[in-house]
Amino acid sequence: MQHKNSFKLICLSLALSSVFASASSLAQDLKIALIAGKTGALEAYAKETETGFMMGLEYLTGGKMEINGRKIKVLVKDDQSKPDLGRTALAEAFGDDKVDIAVGTSSSGSAIAMLPVAEEYKKILIVEPAVADAITGEKWNRYIFRTSRNSMQDGLAAASTIKSGGSIAFLAQDYAFGRDGVKAAKDALGAVGAKAKIVHEEYAAQNTTDFTAAAQRIFDVLKDKPEPRVLQIIWAGPNPMNKLADMKPERFGITLAPGGNILPVMKNWKTYVGTQGTIYYYYDFPKNKMNDWLVAEHTKRFKSPPDFFTAGGFAAASAVYTAISKAKSTDTEKLITAMEGMEFDTPKGKMNFRKEDHQALQSMYHFKIKKDQKNEWDLLELVREIPASELPVPVKNKR
Structure with a gap:
């Protein structure tokens, strides 16, 4: 009888060990969904985001690809920058794939469509880019x-670079990104007390390739207005700056003011020496250990420096890593508690999530196009870093 009881205890012990081992194995898979527009107009942005995200996880985990002892598994999904596909991809990630947290996406329209899905599943979505x-x-x-x-x-x-008087016109894409950008630019000019007057807004379809008519309307309005006359371009994807420059806006005393873009686009601006603008990231501007590693490793692996959205993907990875490490859990409520007000390192330096709306507060950069360019990617000169403290972003949600 004693032997039978001992045998039963051994069997029970083995069974429990198997259950615990199985549970432990399951716990080691930390699933992250990365949703991006890998096909379509924003394909280049998506590729950079994915590269930066994976390099960020590699750097932060010391190559182990683990957080709190759990093996990281990244599920990459292509939404083609289409709102319906973005919504479906996130629902599948949270519902079928049981991911712990999601990151995405490239298009503002698709990102907006994804927001209610995060609320429905009560799971964190980190929006990038x-x-x-x-x-x-x-x-x-x-x-x-x-x-x-x-x-x-x-x-x-x-706006911080255009505080004097004069006249401003906008050329933007006719969808959420472009219209939001123009509205924000107008609000920003008011916020910094700029004296320049907005005289025209021109919106064009995302796939526009011929800007002749749009440019002519802008030139006709701007040419007789008080100087300086600035045409600000708010555009995602293939940028129209070269085509606008070919129409010689300087004939009318008009200066182009592009927003920063990806390196393959900006290298086509080399002939516009001295042109100024602002940018989210340029590889040579931030001076910190994380950016040094990213620049060195990216150049080694891809024969070019990291780009605009590579840094963004890296920042998203840092937010994920810092949040889960701080919360010691992937429980949504614990993550929210950890992330509200959370400071985290990025290739740009420190960012922190504002508690009121969870927007990452961060610095930006004022640049001008270099005169003496040493190589293919030596494009921009830093005028100055604009700290987050000089960017009074209003809280616009209804919390």
Whole structure:
């Protein structure tokens, strides 16, 4: 009888060990969904975001790809920058794939469509790199955090460089990103007390390739207005700056003011020496250990420096890593508690999630195009870093 009882105890012990081992094995899979527009107009942005996100996790985990002892598994999903596909991809990630946290996406329109899904599943969505103000404004919910800058941060940065009088016209894409960008730029000019007057807004379809008619309307309005006359371009994807420059706006005393863009776009601006603008990130501007590693490793692996959205993907990875490490859990409520007001390191330096709307507050950069360029990617000269303290981003949600 004693032997039988001993045998039963051994069997029970083995069974329990198997259960605990199985549970432990399951616990080691930390699932993260990364949703991006890998096909379509924003394909280049998506590729950079994914590269930066994976390099960020590698750096932060020392190559182990683990957080709190749990093996990281990243599920990459392509929403083609389409709102319906973005919504479906996030629902599948939270519902079928049982991911712990999600990051995305490239298009503002798609990101806005994803926001209610995060609320429905009560799971965290870190928005990167979409910028529309509505994401942390009227469309926001408590499960949304954003590492990318928003349109108002873009606008405030640009406005800080145009405080004098004169006349401003806008050329922007006719969808959430473009219209949000113009609204933010107008609000920002008011916020910094700029004396320049906005004289025209021109919106064009995302796939526009011929800007002749749009440019002519802008030139006709600007040419007789008080100087300086500035045409500010708010555009995602292939940028129209070269085509506008070919129409010689300088004939009318008009200066182009582009927002920063990805390196393959900006290298086509080399002939516009001295042209100024503002940008979220340029590899040579931030001076910190994390950026040094990113620049060195990216150049080693890809034969080019990291780009605009590479840094953004890295920042999102840092937010994920810091939040889960701090919360010691992937429980949504514990993550929210950990993330509200959380400071985290990025290639740009410190960012922190504002408690009121979960927008990452961060610095921006005022640049001008270099005269003496040493190589293919030596494009921009830093005028100055614009600290977050000089970018009074208003809280626009209804919390």
